[in-house]
Amino acid sequence: MNESELRERMHEWAARVPPPGPDPARIAGRGARRAARTIVAGIAAVALIAAGVFAAARTIQPDRPARLVTPPTTTGACDGPGLHLAQVYGTVNRIAGRYPTNVRNLIRWLYERSGPDEPRPTYGQWHQRDGDDAITVCVYEGLFDVPKGPPGGTPPPRTALSIFVPDREQPRLDSVGPGPFDWAYTPAPPGCHEGEPGCDELGLCKWETEAALPCGNGVEQGRAYRYRLWGHCGIRQAWFDGRLWQTDPPVDAPSDMVEGTMTLIAADEARFQVPGLDPITFRAQPPPTPALCD
């Protein structure tokens, strides 16, 4: 696809867009409705605050027990509801991984986890949810029954099982596989986002110490963080955990922008993983020696 083709395609799509539906009067009405909604919301907010003050006044009375608040299910989700569901399918030996994340990251992970050459889901039940909804991915190892094996053969033993536990909802079975779970495609917390301290407009870590995770200091060892690398001239250096890292020799990059996960393996070792590529090991570099006059 070249640039002129892209231009042509865009104009074709745009030509098919029908004019906006409602007439201007409705638009104006919509503005008025919005204003009305704002007023109603304001009144509701005042009422809620009043109700809150009233409830607080009731709560502090010594003879009235405080009402219990149900904790979110993401606390211990893999030990509680997730584990119960996993045990329905077989024997659980251990919880191999717990990943508190959100729906946005989950969708991205579902898209990428099978690797670059496998079918990719483009739409599913999670797309209908708010991307910020909390969800925990739990991975269990053990021996699990398979509801249906392949026709004409003995199904291989299923030793890994993953379950999604949405916040305050029932857990759902994701997949049962032969295992071991492929850690390269585990759901990673968000990486560097434009607008955050230490992140540039392309989502790359700036070489600054005052930066948000995973660019800044404080990365959790063993946890995979989403990470972007600029690979135009090959992958050589990275800024991660508030430090400079280097791989020697440099590694050829499949594209200018390489997106994967970066994991702190040891105090001085980090690993960058991209679906379909061998892991790239980085070594921490000593801080630069200040010049005499600095």
Next chain:
Amino acid sequence: MVMTRASEEGLVRAAGGRLETLYELHGHDLKRLAYLMTGNMALAEDLTQDAFIRAAGRLGHLRDPDRFPAYLRKTLVNMVRDHFRRKTPTPAQHGSGGSRDLDAEHDLRIALAALPYRQRAAIVFRYYADLPDEETADILGCRRATVRSLIARGLSELKIRMEVSGNE
């Protein structure tokens, strides 16, 4: 063509600031832009109307009313950004019917929708709206060099995604 210089010239003044006239003049163009940036017709419709309501409310505060179309585009970009901060982009799933050309078009739309919104916006502004990089930079609130960089990265990612989907 989307709100070219010629079509912009004097339109706001001719409209006399009346919302319905402005909507007739710019509504369709804005919806086309919104569709290219979101890949979703229903969402494009919503964002167009919301952007209009928001931008028209500020019309009286604009120093240069001729800049209204540019202000509309900026408002739209901000609304697309805000929307995708809350939601994952989901281009409408139109069946491709199995035709090779339609498959390629479908893949391109999916690939475009998967780009970060700034890359997507920069590409749409250059290849559809034919805006100079300077104006795109103004809308996105960045430097011209950044716009060029965004477009280069976006095209590179589009190419990769298209190759991947073409091999599937």
